[in-house]
Amino acid sequence: MDANPDGDLIVNDFNIQIATVNGSGSQSANMVLMRSIFQMGIPVSGKNLFPSNIAGLPTWFTIRASKDGYTARKAEIDFMVALNPQTARQDAASVRPGGALLADEALGLKGVRSDISCYEAPFMKLAAEVTSDSRIRKLLANMVYVGILGRLLSIDPREIEKGVEKQFRSKSKVVELNLRAVKTGYGYASDRLVKADNFVLRPMDKTRGKIIIDGNGAAALGAVFGGCTVVTWYPITPSTSLVEQLIDYMRSYRIDPATGKATFAVVQAEDELAALGMVVGAGWAGARAMTSTSGPGLSLMSEFAGLAYFAEIPAVVWDIQRVGPSTGLPTRTSQGDILSAWCLSHGDTRHIVLIPSTVEECFIFAQEAFNLAEKYQTIVFCMSDLDLGMNNWVSNEFKYPDDIPIDRGKVLSREDIEKLQKFSRYLDIDGDGIPFRTIPGNGHPAAPYFTRGSGHDIAAEYSESPEAYTALMHRLNRKITGAADSIPQPVICERGSSVGIIAYGSTDHAIGECRDKLRRMYGLETDYIRIRGLPLNGTVASFLHHHDRNYVVEQNRDGQMRMILAAEFPEAADRLYPVLHCTGIPIDAGFITNEIIRLQRHE
Amino acid sequence: MDANPDGDLIVNDFNIQIATVNGSGSQSANMVLMRSIFQMGIPVSGKNLFPSNIAGLPTWFTIRASKDGYTARKAEIDFMVALNPQTARQDAASVRPGGALLADEALGLKGVRSDISCYEAPFMKLAAEVTSDSRIRKLLANMVYVGILGRLLSIDPREIEKGVEKQFRSKSKVVELNLRAVKTGYGYASDRLVKADNFVLRPMDKTRGKIIIDGNGAAALGAVFGGCTVVTWYPITPSTSLVEQLIDYMRSYRIDPATGKATFAVVQAEDELAALGMVVGAGWAGARAMTSTSGPGLSLMSEFAGLAYFAEIPAVVWDIQRVGPSTGLPTRTSQGDILSAWCLSHGDTRHIVLIPSTVEECFIFAQEAFNLAEKYQTIVFCMSDLDLGMNNWVSNEFKYPDDIPIDRGKVLSREDIEKLQKFSRYLDIDGDGIPFRTIPGNGHPAAPYFTRGSGHDIAAEYSESPEAYTALMHRLNRKITGAADSIPQPVICERGSSVGIIAYGSTDHAIGECRDKLRRMYGLETDYIRIRGLPLNGTVASFLHHHDRNYVVEQNRDGQMRMILAAEFPEAADRLYPVLHCTGIPIDAGFITNEIIRLQRHE
Amino acid sequence: MSETLNHIGLRLQDYKGKDSTLCAGCGHDAITSQIIRAFFEYGVDPARVIKLSGIGCSSKTPAYFLSRSFGLNALHGRMPSIGTGAVLANRRMIAIGVSGDGDTASIGMGQFVHLMRRNVPMIYIMENNGVYGLTKGQFSATAEEGAKLKTGVTNELPAIDCCIMAIELGCGYVARSFAGDPKQLVALVKGALGHRGTAFIDVLSPCVTFNNHEGSTKSYKYLKESEELLHEIGFIPYYEQISVDYPAGSAKVVELHDGSRLTLNKLEKEYDPTNQPEALRRIREANVTGEVLTGLLYIDTSKPGFVESLNLQDEPLAILPAEKARPSREALREIMEQLK
Amino acid sequence: MSETLNHIGLRLQDYKGKDSTLCAGCGHDAITSQIIRAFFEYGVDPARVIKLSGIGCSSKTPAYFLSRSFGLNALHGRMPSIGTGAVLANRRMIAIGVSGDGDTASIGMGQFVHLMRRNVPMIYIMENNGVYGLTKGQFSATAEEGAKLKTGVTNELPAIDCCIMAIELGCGYVARSFAGDPKQLVALVKGALGHRGTAFIDVLSPCVTFNNHEGSTKSYKYLKESEELLHEIGFIPYYEQISVDYPAGSAKVVELHDGSRLTLNKLEKEYDPTNQPEALRRIREANVTGEVLTGLLYIDTSKPGFVESLNLQDEPLAILPAEKARPSREALREIMEQLK
């Protein structure tokens, strides 16, 4: 291998997709690949497209290197690694013209496409050079392609080596075996393959000091550093890994070194009703409590969400959104629960909703969520999604949260009550709609109150009085509306265009790229507002008013945020244009660009 | 008693409120009173305001006689009957100036107000003349006030007699005892009370051939005549009486006379999750199945609602709305679940929602709901409320539903499949988004399919394909959107005004009166559109566009229908003005009138 | 009497709550009195108690005792989960949960089972009347097979025996009693106060308004005329509380308000409540003969507590100081290094 | 073999479903084969069968058998309610429900209990692996106390024995078996086909991927090096199905894929499954010694069926003709008169 036919190199700007089956153990290989590119200083992102199944069904892992720092999915596939007989033909077909294919010899894909560069390798045979155990051979075949790609794409072998060491931590035997497989692949490529494609990786300096983490890990860390004390959960993809990582971090960092005792409790509940029930019980009793779930669990949490809202009990719920309705596509991404979360439960309810776009925001919002839940004494939903939560992202190092002190909100201590003499649980003293609360164990005889999800008055006494009810409902509304200025504010990029883009959550990753495309390809300058939470405030309203056309980009079918915007800002409702992507696959910049251009032309 | 001080009589246009405690057995007395007025040919309505409690707390029953046929609550109280020591002072205070008060002597209210006519009577003593049993005395005291009112308001004694007979059916001893109590009251009034107020009832001819029924009874009847076969439920106020009446009707009219066997199954489920689960299982297996619930139950039904939507299984849910959020005010009325029902469950879901305003519509929609559920193979919500469902209303006799044939929708029989040769459960042959289905037991080997709430293709095979998913979601959307023209259409009263009123459900009863008030008192002519279901169609849109100002009148805090309207018709969103009543007490025309006038002035 | 102080210097009065709004004669009110007395006699500090409940007439009762304690009246059937959460937040509080038979055995069955399995430290009182009182008298899952409602509806399904369930699920303190047996009930609640895991007490608590336990055929008849009148819609008659006192090892027939009879059978003093199979045998035997076996049915103090198995710190998590609630700067640095 | 016809003239092939997508060696696939065989041998008409399930690896399996039958794969933990509804709609169909231990004993506990109590006519197979397979191996409520996951997590909570629960709740056909015991399982499923009420079969079904039943200390060790490698994230090894055959009245130790051991103890031929207390005693005894008692544990064919107690007509409600589904004109007139 050596010569590149034409000198037209594509440097640090392409993606690699590995097509395999789940259960084949390719995840480590893919992580090593991604990490090696990362270590070369090149912005990189990885996305795992996997089935709702344990073993044997098609899985695709895509790594995108982007010198421009684009981290969204790219629709075209530049470089395909085909290992799965079930999908081999389609996989080969899905490579963009001019792209490349590395296929297992056994798939017989040789010559299947003339418009792409094709490579073949006998993965199993090469792995057999490393081990005689047939099961391990299957595993090591994955490392073989890492080696081959390393050579074909000019990845620094030392970085691969470091990547393998990092991946398998201290297990030296394992490291050694894997490295041997990598080298075998590398050697095979050097000896037998002739570089025919244009893709190449060159060291940059864009990842120094950065970390790789998934959103669920970041949220877990946020909870650990945010003073979370009670975590309840019920397993559900894609939220499971949030709590599983949280347990690990808690065990490492939240055991009191003095006593060896846990400063947290994690309980696997019997279902989501109980999970939120425990959170509400714990929140009422003074814990910073949270649970994590996905769509079906959210639905089951409806009734308790209403109780938390109405009885004003702090609670935090992470919803790692997947594709609904119903069981839907459990391993695909979506932003389909926004509307549900915003008004979850019967009756008139409104909840504070935080929507992180990045892993860093997962870390930060996980902490803010507790502060907001306690400040506003209500339930707070953090809306992540499978793409953000389960995929690996390069991020700035997380800063120690000196600027996010653990804030318990309006809690009256025994001494406070001593001074005040009396206490009314639901009395709005400050006019901000937020009453004061006490925590069981307070000790002062005036501190206790008996609360409920039924009608009650300011003293928390049972009441069916229409006046007490109406006053309560309006106060609650004032309280939640008032939170609009305390939640993470929208992030705005405004350059005076008349075209605005509105997006939120993981969709953000495609927006920057899309705006660049619009500018470069179509000369269309756009402004951008990224919503980071609900309720919305005047900032959003004025953005809408400043733009003749506002494209609301969402990963759901019904334009859920557009619906909320229209209802909140009816005067601007006719300036909203939905751009909706609902396939379960993360949205890409090309799609948004095309949609906006199409809609602009229909102007 | 006799003379009326001034001749300024108020004939057939006032209300009577009986203030007592629950558990005192006044319900029959109030029914007799209402029925007597009804029998006199006077339009009448009755509203029971009761606590969430079994015995001993304040209860108010209000009977409104209205020659104009106004059936909504009236804010002012004309004639108060005070029997409850706990509330006696407030009750007396709540009578409008110029009104009247009949109080138990024991309450010591004599002379408490000089601006109203006050009567006193020793109810218990009078009842003691009829019986010596102390418990029965308490009961009969209620009939005593019926007698007194009869005399004071000139109710035809024969009508009271008939009313008592009707109320206690054949139980002659009971009838006799009650009649004696009535007569005692009547006699007391004749002998000892001097008519001092202006209220009088005069026979009319406006109730001939009419019936008295509550909305829950009407809905139950609709289900019985609508071919309902499986009913599951879990008790919850105010929906309980729907199923309890349904059981009675089913037992009387849906036992096959030939076999003595039931043509229906009613199951009290262990909770609402199971109740809807059974409905979905039964609907899938071919039954016309329904359940009935209220807010908390609706929340618990979220997850199953999504399954029914996504797997396309017919189901009918009655939600007799009460005040939320959470347990809220279980015995008070509300329209607070509209938004929840419209998009119940996570993911992108949209449901067909029917909203009856009258008991007759309860009867009709209960039948239509099954036809729509089977036609569209989806879950249908019927949104009644406590006011409509549990209060007694005068109505036209229900017509035999010749125009609502039992329609099973696109069901393929064994023979159909024989002809077609093949069958794809989720194939949209007709382009209306509605596929064909088969029912277990079909017998044809090609008929069976295996369905689920997970992703699936047109053959009902499991699928995670983005294309299959997107196609399915768009078809579902087309299907539900397409239902807009098949559901009960909006009822429009248009006279070319630029001011429109939008309302739905039990709110309707106050609208006619309000429009009359607006016209008479303020010279404001209004147009009116009554929404009877979701999804909305062009008829609603054009109404909005034809009016500069559209007042959306609702009995909830958040303006839930306004939110839906704004989202559906963004171009008209800025013409929507919320008029919201959220006290738990049925809305009254005066409130709406004042609100509209206030908003008109802020124009 | 009201002057008597307990060992922490409080009066009986100090353990009371708001006035009850239940029907006169409701068994639940009797239970409330017994809870008040037990907490008073045991000398529990009300400031250390949390009261929890679901929804139902029974679930209203925590408002009627211990007004100096914190309380959370939650959702129908969900008392166990909020109780679990509350105990995790503050393991130092004494938790008492009140539920109904509908609340527990119907909608709440899942949470009941899992609370028992976890052995969450709390007193769980099920006020068992066989019906849904608050929704006006439908059968609950503890209604006896063949029981009849006043409306004439017969229960076709077998009753769930929650004591058997609790024992099978490993609950370490399982008792059954009768609302109108103050001595026994006070003793059982005091026993529960001394127990470290979940203490379950199933208390038969007649619903004077809706439950007609043994079917109308056996019930005491009023004059025909009054009876019909008294079945008037919406009329709730007044009843006095029933109170019984009978020695251990004996049976007692109680006539309920509607004239039906309940046979209570109190375990003898020598009964060994640590013998699980024997406990189950005796309960089943009584169920077959239609008697209600009362007393401490089963006890096992050796079961590991839920809080212990979590290795929880002693101080309540609810008041965890910020410095313990947030790992150090160093910790974050270490984690960041691993992620680089 | 595939040419053999059963008494309704169908081949074994006719009872199969789609290809399984479970892990190679998963116990659930073995159960699928046994269901296929039992239905074939019993000569059930697939057109008369409805298949129901919840969510989980186990709940996927109805897609893998009886492709000529209707099936509904519902929500996690809710198979009982959809099964109940389906049976009401069409009492002539034979209902078979498949659930997992997470699906049944965790989230589904409430519905499980109430299905048993109602005695809804259906076969209920719980494919019991002690873990949540589909969400990658967390403990379910049937995991043994002290069991260890591959990740090292220990289960601190006692297992719920669903057979004991079923018997206590009045289920009339309760059995336990092992996925790898085709003879016994086929016989039990055939027995269930003959039963009129709810037939519950708890089938131990090893999850080869996530369950390491007796904790890693006892498990067979690969070479250190390979073991570490094989614990690679996302790697699922290939296993052969386990199959055993041992006589009634004997015990058999089965070595599971990870090297752990399971002791199966088959009830002797003379065992009297109609004796409820004895059944419970034997199960409990086995649980204490850590053995798995297999066979038909309890049977009672006298229990009233749910459908019977509803006085339901014989013809399926699903196809009730319009004239029976709507009362007459006269009926409405009569009702209207009453309301006037």
Ligand SMILES: Cc1ncc(C[n+]2csc(CCOP(=O)(O)OP(=O)(O)O)c2C)c(N)n1
């Ligand atoms: C989710 C939900 N469903 C139904 C109800 C209505 N509801 C209130 S209390 C109750 C039953 C109470 O029965 P039980 O627990 O036995 O208490 P009791 O009133 O008999 O003491 C029901 C069904 C509710 N509040 N919430």
Ligand SMILES: Cc1ncc(C[n+]2csc(CCOP(=O)(O)OP(=O)(O)O)c2C)c(N)n1
């Ligand atoms: C409401 C809800 N919560 C959580 C999940 C996620 N989930 C899917 S399968 C499963 C557990 C399955 O365990 P089990 O029933 O034992 O089946 P197995 O996979 O072990 O056969 C869970 C928690 C879900 N689908 N729905």
Ligand code: SF4
């Ligand atoms: S209805 Fe029954 S349970 Fe409820 S308060 Fe009255 S007597 Fe007690």
Ligand code: SF4
């Ligand atoms: S994960 Fe376990 S239960 Fe699921 S298919 Fe694999 S072996 Fe079977």
Ligand SMILES: [Mg+2]
């Ligand atoms: Mg009860």
Ligand SMILES: [Mg+2]
């Ligand atoms: Mg399992």
